[in-house]
Every structure is written in structure tokens, then in C-alpha cells.
Amino acid sequence: MCGIVGYIGKQQAFPIIISGLKRLEYRGYDSSGVVTIDENLKVYKKKGKVSDLLEFVKDKDTKGTIGMGHTRWATHGEPNNVNAHPHTSQNGHFVIVHNGIIENYARLKKRLEARGYSFKSETDTEVLANLIEYIYLKGKISAEIAVRLALTKVIGAYGLVINCINEPDQLIAARKGSPLVIGIGEDEYFIASDATPIIEHTNSVIYLNNDNIAVIKRDQLTLKTIDDDKLIPKVQKLNLGIGEIEKNGYDHFMLKEIFEQPRSIMDTFRGRIAADLSEIRLGGLLDIMPKLIKAKRIIIIGCGTSWHAGLVGEYLFEDISRIPVEVEYASEFRYRNPVIYEDDVVIAISQSGETADTLAAISLAKEAKALVLGICNVVGSSIPRETDAGVYTHAGPEIGVASTKAFTAQVTVLTMMAILLGKERGTITNEEYLNLIKELTYIPEKIKTTLKHDDYYKHIASLYKNATNALYLGRGYFFPVALEGALKLKEISYIHAEGYPAAEMKHGPIALIDENMPVFVIATKDKSYDKIVSNIQEIKARNGKVIAIVTEGDTNIKSMANHVLEVPNAHPVVTALLTVIPFQLLSYHIAVMRNCNVDQPRNLAKSVTVE
């Protein structure tokens, strides 16, 4: 949800900023802009992608060793050149880039208009630029103080980089709600919304906390709170390789991330499953384990794909650990006055760790004094900071906007938690405990086998690429997989798709079935196999096209379905991790065949830091 980059140092800022913006483009891609600073501010903004900006700036003066850039996902004001960032204040004293939302911008704007300010754009960010300038000019104070005072008047979320042309050799960075990382070089600093633009320059970083303001000169960084208290910056080392944020020969990040899953799942259980497969150890949960074991109820919160992983978690915790579970959309949970008990355990799931609704739901759960745990991928993001304890998924950076390896990593963590809790609560025997651990560790190899069928998935994709609607059906653990399959298809190929529990088909969706409707059915061998076979027959009786995901060697369904996609035989508890793979690849190929922008689907952004 908008990416920002800043640079101050000895090098030319422009190429550093542009390459940073390209790395952050997954956060928003409807317009972008850049400013470089020497004696003048040189601001260039363009609707469209960073490549459009680059083309536009081709013959222009971009000199300067200080600068900042922005790639936008529009909140206030349509995507166009004027609403693109950076925004300059009315009298040109300040230029800023912003990620987040100023909620009280309309009131602030009115007050500034009454004091003679007028506005070029429809953005909340321009209001902030003018507010800072107004306070600066009125108080005849330093830029740093003006920024601090202005931010005390702001309600909302921000990651900001600001320059004052009268104090040109410094950048001011501030954070509340929207992430900011500062990379430390030699007499140079790099600022960005996440670490991906920084890693090629340095691996020493400072993560800003909420209400932190950093004043950054080439050779010095001063960190303070918004109340002007000085802080000692905590320098951390990035554990991220450049290869992890490159496509490495794949056509798209999404494809690379799908194929990475055997490795990323192993990274998720590395150090957590003993080498002899005798136990699961989740270091991040050690301190809170007694409370978790006694939990009367688990509430799982998340959005989108993370919510789907949470639904798999519901089946896992109830099936294996016998704890009642509720799974909630974070956005609904936060606004519906939910009943939360002190002995509830709330698990927030988020790839980015920055999703605004999930963060707000966490605050609510904390107010109610529940134990709040996080399952997140991005190390150092907001959710792990806000939760009492948690488990990182360690899937590595996920750059494709459609989530793939994050989902399987989240389900892997939930599976480990459920197995561990089952053992600790005595709801599974030691033999079952050891068997489930073993079954989980077999999954990466089985995903490798599944990935080998990619050419066949491509062929199936070519048959259904022109569909206008699709149904996805599954039961039990596979109902959330059906939802996830439908989400993957609609978000990247713009084909309307719905996921249902297979038995619900008869309560409405069956009316949609005709010879043009592909129905993707998960029909692997488990206790509902016979029921799902009946569902397939019902679809065939209405001339629907059935594409069934089946257990290797299943000839029964092969004789009924139009196509079968085989996955290796596995324990039903872990089979969701396999059955999602064909859906990811089918969606990917269909989207490519429809000429859709797979990694940056329209209207979407990777991390949704606004409500």
C-alpha cells in the first residue's frame, strides 16, 4: 500500500531511488514519483508504473545526492500525475512522500484553507505538507520541530520522508502505523518501506517504531520520539539475500514463489522439528505455552489468504488438539463488538505483518486481555511487535501480489502448533504425534512431485482460460483450499470464481452449473471421499465440467471427471498443503494466457495498510 524510498549520501540519488521503487512496486503501482535535491527540488511524477516514470524522466535533470520516491496505491484521489507523490507545500519549503492515511485530513484542510492555503491535489498528503509548512513559517522554527508539531495534530497512519529546502542536507523520516526501515551505509542512509530496496546497499538497518522521528544527515542519524525524547537506535542485521528478491530466471515472482514451496516449507520447520523427528519445538511460544495449553478457545483473525490459512487452522486445532476455534475476518471482528475472554487465545495471521484491519483487531484483543499470538512472514513488521508471542513463517520475501508460499508456510506453522498442542493436551497419543510430524516432513518432497505436473496444468489452463465463471468445491480441510483456489483465480485472471463447501452446492450454486461451468473439486482420499464422489456425479449430471484433484492412482474418479490432477497420497491432516498447489499453478497459467499482469494485478497491493 504505497512504497517509499529515500536516500542521502555521496552517490547520485536518482538511480538508487528508481531501483528501490521497482523493488517496492508490489506495494502499489498506479502512479509514481521522485524528487532529487541539490540547490533546487526536481520533482517528477507520472501516472502508471515506475517504468512510465523512468521514460518520462529520461531527458530531465535528476542530479542530486539527496532524494526520495514513491509508488502509489491510491486512497485519496484518483491515480493521476497531480495526485502522485512527492507533494510539495504551497510555498515550496517542504516536499514529502507518504504511505498511510491521514484520517482527519478534511478538517485540517479546512483550517489551512481558512489561512490562505489552496490545494492542487485531492490527497491527504498535500494537506500534511502544507500543515508542516504553515507551522514552520508561523513559528519560525526548525523543520524538525515543525514536523514534530504537525504530527501531533494528525490522526491516522504514516510512514513519511520529508525534506525542507531551507535545510537541504537532511531528510526527516517518521513512522506511525506504516513501516519504515533505515539502512546505514558509510556516510549515507537509505530509507524504505521495507528492506528489499536496502539489501543491495547494506545489511545494517534500523526499524523505526511507532511515533519515532529520525533526522538524517549524511554522517549522522538522530532518533527521537514524537515527544522529543532522544532514543538510542537499535541497529539490526538483515538476514536476507539479494537472490531472494530477484526473479532468478522465472517469468514472474508468483511462479518463482510457487516453485519455492518445497524449500520455503522446509525453512518454516527448520529448527522447529527435531532432526530425528521426535519432537516439535516452537521457541517463540515457549513462555506462553502453559496458557496456550489451557486455552478454552482460540480465535484466529486474518484477511484474504491469511484468513483461509486460519480456516485450515480451525480444522487442525479442533481435529488434533480439541480446542474450539473461531475464525474471523479481522475487518469484521474489529467492528462488531466481539465477546473476548481473558482466557481466549487470539492468533493473528499475516504475511506482511502490516495489515491495518488485523492490527486493529489485535489491539481489541489486547484490550480484552486475551493472549495474542502472531503468525507472520515479514520479520520486524508491526504485528510481531504488537503481539505477546508468535512464530515467524520464514517463507522468505513474497513479492508476487497473490499470496502462495506464505499460505503454505502459515498452514505449516498452524499444523506444527496443532500437533504440539495435541501432544501437550493429551488429545493425541505419542504414536500419533510422531506419525503426524513425519507426515508433515514428507510434504516438501510431495510438493516437488506435484510441481512436476506443471505442463499438464498448463494444458488444462489452456482449455479453461476463456471461462467467465468457475466453482471450487472441497470438504473439511479442503473447503478453505477451495476458497483459496477461487481467490487465486479471480485476483490474477479476473475470472469470477466462488469457493464452497461441496455439500453446500445443492443449496444454491448447483443452479449455476451448465456445460460452460468448470468446477474444480478436491477429491483426495479421506473420510468424505464417497460424499465428494456423489457431488461429482451431481455436477456431471448437469453437464458441468469437472476438474478433480485426486490421490495418485485413483481410477474411480478418473472415469467420471473431465480431467484429474493427481497429488501424492498423504495424511488428510497435511493434504491441504498439496491440494492448493495445482490451484496456484492453474490460476497462474490462466492469468498469463489472458495477458494479465500476474505479479501486479489491477487494483491490488501487497500489503493493505489502510482499512
Ligand code: F6R
Ligand atoms: C491474496 C492476498 C491477500 C492477502 C491479504 C492479507 O492472494 O495476498 O488476500 O492475503 O491482503 O495480507 P497479509 O497476510 O499480509 O495480512
